Amino acid sequence: MPAETTTSVTDLPADNPFARPSALPYGLPDFAAIRTQHLRPALDAGLAAQRQEWEAIAADPAAPDVANTLEALERSGQLLHRVATVFFTLVSAVGDEEVHAIDAEYAPRLAAHRDALWLDGRVFARLEHLHGSREELGLDAETDWLLTTYRKNFLRAGIRLDEEQQQRLRDVNAELVSLETTFSQRVVTALEHGAVHVPDAGALAGLDEGTLAGLARAAEERGAGTGYLLTLQLPTQQALLTQLQDRGMRDRLLQASQDRGTGVDADSDTRAALLRIARLRAERARLLGYEHHAAWVAEDGTAATTDAVNAMLRRLARPAARNAEAEAQDLQHLLDEDPQVPAGPTLAAADWAYYAERLRKERFAFDDSVLRPYLELDRVLHDGVFFAAGQLYGLTFHERTELRGYAEDVRVWEVREADGTGLGLFVGDYYARAGKRGGAWMNNLVDQSGLLGLAPVVLNNLNITPPPAGEPTLLTWDEVRTCFHEFGHALHGLFSDVRYPSLSGTAVPRDFVEFPSQVNEMWMTHPVVLERFARHHRTGEPLDEELRAAVLSLGSYGEGFATSEYLGAALLDQAWHQLSPEEVPEKPADVRGFEVDALERVGLARATVPPRYRSTYFNHTFGGGYDAGYYSYIWSEVLDADTVEWFRDDGARNGDGGLNREAGDRFRTALLSRGNSQDPLRSFRELRGRDAALKPLLQRRGLTD
Known part of the structure; x- marks a missing residue:
């Protein structure tokens, strides 16, 4: 040391x-x-x-x-x-x-x-x-x-800047971080205060016994008394909406989600803070000589300009809205045919996830409730996430139970190279708890640095609902995806091989950082990887052919909704941050109207497809970190989709889909090891031999004509 x-x-x-x-x-x-x-x-x-x-x-x-x-x-x-x-x-x-x-x-x-x-x-x-x-x-x-x-x-x-301007800048920066902290803390408070208490199970038809037991446990642990507590997740859509049969209960849950931060609970009202944040960021951008905050942010990314960001988002908005409309028509038919619903209702936002799940079952034989017994957390980690990393990079993972985390259920693994040399530590914190912010993320506990002689220690956080005592942790398919995604960030940190700590690992531009994590998602559906981790938690039996086909057949189904809700949030982020100080609304009550106007201008103001995050709980942008940068996910996905194509074509050996050491080592050397030690797009070109093409992304999301 x-x-x-x-x-x-x-x-x-x-x-x-x-x-x-x-x-x-x-x-x-x-x-x-x-x-x-x-x-x-x-x-x-x-x-x-x-x-x-x-x-x-x-x-x-x-x-x-x-x-x-x-x-x-x-x-x-x-x-x-x-x-x-x-x-x-x-x-x-x-x-x-x-x-x-x-x-x-x-x-x-x-x-x-x-x-x-x-x-x-x-x-x-x-x-x-x-x-x-x-x-x-x-x-x-x-x-x-x-x-x-x-x-x-x-x-x-x-x-x-001159002395007077610098002093104003200092004042703005100090106030901004205080407001961002307030916003983030109130978002966490809103998650807790917005939880929906249900006294009896009658309104929760459709939930299995394990889920009900978990909700009862949440009610007890969080002081809600008897009954069931439906805790909220950070995005607008809530996972339980896919299962709740009671239409009124679905509406109540989604309304609780969308009401966060709007003043229904004074302790978690974020509107005044977000307006002040937007105004101060706009003032700072003007002080620094930029048209608006979004221009200042884009300059530091691979996008370089807001014109480039706007063009990308708007190019995708129209076909996404078109596909969402087609999906809505299919779901309306299911609603019309539902014998439990009185005749005549129009599809609502709270109905979408429920009937989309039913359509997946009917059209693709895909049923998350049937799939979950095959997706046990430890097996997903060891025989899925870690196995793929072993096949690609020769890594092995050795749990160090003597090493403690900051909470009882935090786990630590030593990561070793193929020759047994220690590479670093991987820390996993997979469960939700009171006080933990929503969502999933990766961060470093120790940054790799040749100058300082430090090896990496990286941390993945998820928010999986803990199971009842003694029961296995069974995941949804989306939670499996999140495990692979966040571990892609972890690999970016673990493989860092740079001299200077400020250039280490994931210290790359915002609109590049999601690229390696999105690439790592590809391995969850690789036949060899899927065969190993998707096994029944009791019998060890793999997925039967029907379930396996269902998992692999989804393709771009549902991408109209998914792309539209994502773009809604990304365009809201840009709308707030392309304002001058004078254009920022004055009154908290004006926040919702601003959202509607911004989404209408790009054709995404669809009541049935609310943005993935509304402004009042959009922690990515108003809590700091992804302000004017939420576009990064789709921007990075262009690189991701093109790289997945490279793995499956140029990187493949004997039909293995790219799951081999040669392809993995090239990806590691050309890109994952570089950190921010050179222009990240140069690293991409070293891997691909050219700039990224948009076509693979459009095909993946079903956005081609």
Whole structure:
């Protein structure tokens, strides 16, 4: 483990677990020793230590060189990074009141801390000196890219603004992070307060015994008393809508989902915060010389311009809406023929998932309730996700039960290369819990870095409903997809092979980061992989031919709805962030009207297909991270679909569909190992031999004419 470069670590008491690098394998944080009371002093010491390090760089009388400027910047902040990584993991995955209080307290301080670097003209002057001396310095490609990246980031952060403008920028940045924190916390509160309590099982016809037992357990554990608690998931659509036979119950559940953040519950009303966030982001963009916030974001991605983003989204909107209309007609027929529904109703948004599931059963013989007994979590992981990684990359996975996570059900595996060499750690947190934010995500607990001598420790989070005690964890097909997707991110982090920590793993542009994870989804339907993991949890029997055919026959069915709901959210994100400060609505009551107008302009204001996220619980964009960048998923899918075609054609050997070491190693070397050490599109071209084509995506989603 490399030595710390700061003396401020000694300001921490010796019994604070952050006072020194973790002694656990691969630097895994010592969660067993970490307590909430350790966080504030460690954050304070980390902030102070990095400020000292930055000051030493800025005031260094020696002429700037790679070691005293670039490498010094990369070495700085090791204590802060160590504690912040743990802290933000706890914010997302545990989220108790004290952790949320610390988050709210430190958000503006961390923003001011970042500004202390990006607005320091002395450090920028050293970078400018290096930039002007690039030819004489003879920099290697990665160091040259790092220098270019730092310089770009300083310029985008406002280094050339005058003193008054920089002060306003600092104020805006501090307020924004506080508001984003408030928004995120209220989204979590809305998930909890919006849960639907049902006193008896009569209204829950269609749910199997295992699901009912889980809902009863949720009611008991979350203090709702007797009965059943239908907890909410982050997206608009809720998984239980596919099974609930009672039309009124379906409507109640979907309404609870869409009402989140709208003021029906004062503690989780997000409207004032989101309006202020949109206005401040627009002001900051103008201050920095951009037309709007979306333009500032796009410039830093592979899209480069909002014109390119708008053109892509609008090109897809019309065929997606057309396909959704055709799907709606099919579902209306099923509703008309349903003997349990009085004659004459029109298909509603709450009906869509239910009748789409029935249509899948009738047309494709696909039934999630029949499939679930074959999708047990451990088998999906070991014989599906891990097996595919072994076939492609030679990896093996060894559970380290002696290593603790931050919650009781967090698990740790050591990942080894084919020759037995340790690669890093993979941490899995698969279950939902009170305080955990919705959705699924990956993050690093330790960033790989040759400079710092660090191997990666990566974390996957999902939100699977825990089963009753002693029962197996059975997944839906979509949850299996999420396991493969998030592990694609994990591979991107695990395979990182770069020198500089700020360029490590998934530290790529937003509209590129989803690409490797989406590619990894392809292996869930590979015949060899499917045969291994899709086995009955009691008998071990594989899927029979009818079920296997059903899984593989879906093709692009349902993509009209799926693409439309996704595009609805992506276009809302762009609509909010392509406003000037003066154009942002003033009143919270205006939020819903703004949404309707924005969706009508692109032909996606369909009542039966609400956006995947409405503005009031759109944590991707107003909680920070994917603001003006939710388009990234479809943008990355262009690269993904083209790469899947490469695996199945050029990468295949003897009809194996690309599931071989040669194809896997090439994908790893050309792309997964690169991190952000060069232009990501250059990495793609090195793999594919050309730029990405749109046709494979259009064919996959059934959007061709």
